[in-house]
Amino acid sequence: MASRKSLRTTLSDVARAAGVSVMTVSNVVRGKFVLPQNKARVEEAITRLNYRPNLSARSLRTSEARSMGIVIADSDPAFLIDPFISRLVSGLSNYLSSIDYTLDIQGVVPERFATAGILRKDRNDALCAILCGPVELRRQHLEFLRKLGQPVVLFQEVFKSPSPDVALIRQDDFGGGKLIGQLLLKHKVRRVVFLRPMLDWSAVEQREKGIRSICAAALPGIKVTTIPAASESFEDVYSTVQKFLSRGVPDAIVAATDSMGVAALKACESMGVEVPKRLIVTGFNGFDLWRYTRPTLTTVMSPAYEMGRRAGNMLIQRLRDGRFAQRNVAFPVTLSLADSTGRH
């Protein structure tokens, strides 16, 4: 029956089957007004023929894809397991779904950022990005994004927006670091270890700066030592902390992330160092993990899901209005006290 070479049903297949023109079918599909009698026949034909609109053709014609992309630079192949990222992407995806937009996703190791297919081809109306690596590399990548000439939201960086097409959304990691710092003050610690991954990440830098800004101003002085673990993996962090503890026990271990905080807790346990009695431990960017440990982990809560929604919303407004209403947005974070810093 179908004499077309294409295997897929098209508008004109439906039009022929329903005895109307393609425009009538198109109008039905897009919810425009069509006489009820025609509409019914078209809908019947659509169902019978299993018609689905070809978005490539629609996008080509309308020059809007109703789709956004997100590119995530991460050294871990399983880039979505990071709880911040999984929440951010969930929020973005759900927001976009709610307005009938699609989300394209791609993870990429930082060294190969600029080769990501999602950036080299034009398939999405706008892009989101999360960078990592040394600050100069991140700056290059931002420049690469700027040159795309497409609306972009960049997460978690403190760069100034370099173009009207680039907006930045971050949580207040510096402020979060200060909250941890103030907690350290309250506990009258003297020697603090800031435990971070080797790989640079803007948020980690900000957290460290926030903590140090408080500790530097403290009287009596608080000495902050930064210890880098080879990676964020449990094994690397665990062994790094064990090695450090074997040479002396500080008053506090401030971990750059919750998963590192957990590994630190476990390392303390293995060395017989009691938390919070002998030293206190904190995490960062907490979601549920804090409550799984014993003792439970004091951390700073992130609004990641909401940040994802917001990014989608800002990009939609940018596409509609031709400009971003704001190009720098910072979300507040909150301190979440638990047993690893002792009962207040």
Next chain:
Amino acid sequence: MASRKSLRTTLSDVARAAGVSVMTVSNVVRGKFVLPQNKARVEEAITRLNYRPNLSARSLRTSEARSMGIVIADSDPAFLIDPFISRLVSGLSNYLSSIDYTLDIQGVVPERFATAGILRKDRNDALCAILCGPVELRRQHLEFLRKLGQPVVLFQEVFKSPSPDVALIRQDDFGGGKLIGQLLLKHKVRRVVFLRPMLDWSAVEQREKGIRSICAAALPGIKVTTIPAASESFEDVYSTVQKFLSRGVPDAIVAATDSMGVAALKACESMGVEVPKRLIVTGFNGFDLWRYTRPTLTTVMSPAYEMGRRAGNMLIQRLRDGRFAQRNVAFPVTLSLADSTGRH
């Protein structure tokens, strides 16, 4: 200079700038052989004009999108935080990226599955899906997927493939349940609680069947009681277990997932019920969580990341060869012993 109304650079913009035909530019872009002198001029123009190929136009012409979609039915809006799903999607995404394919992602509550935009429009060459909800609903959704007339990989279901276009990939949850069951035998338990979420999920059903198959055959008999928590959330599971324990302590709590296992551990802790001394606890579908708790959690390890890669690979082969080589694939799982079931 650019007299076109479209804002984006096109092939013919580049062709004009380089003084060649569009076909030459197209050939350069696609890596076909072009005389070095022309190639150089074209590449210069591409860089200068910031040209990126329009994938909608390419897809329309070639009728291949080089893109796949995944739709995830989940009652939790943050559908990506589930560690199984985040690994599965990471594996799929990375595999697709490596062959220059894109991944579209959409989460949807099970009641609205068939309304998901990713299913109602034709943008991807193939689809992956994860279902949840009562088995009849899942069967309907599978039928919906079958009718799309597109290659589909469905995860974690034990349905028979209903069409040459549908392949099923799952882990051996029944076998995993048997591993847990055998462990229970070894510990000579008599009263077992299977702790599961209210929401149906194929994998949970299989796990329960596997456990019960072993327990039913045991001598002396092992009594298995199923306790549903309102949801998988920490609070719901925690309070469900507390309530249950207040009426008596079984010999084992077998949780349907690791996060439920952790909540059970914490509920035991809160009630002063020692694990593994007084009762043993197990999780399921473990990744890193098991090592965060005290005691660490015995669980069954899932090959989720590898399953995602495999799905991508099977779909690519299906697109290339016109048929699936296999339509039912089961990945083995492994038991991971830890402190919550005591030292052997």
Next chain:
DNA sequence: TTGAAAGCGTTACCAC
């Protein structure tokens, strides 16, 4: 309200 035709950016095809 409906229909006919043009054209979105690209690639397949076929001349040269």
Next chain:
DNA sequence: GTGGTAACGCTTTCAA
């Protein structure tokens, strides 16, 4: 090896 042309499926435009 390169270029002209048609066509992919859809929506915009304009006429009826």
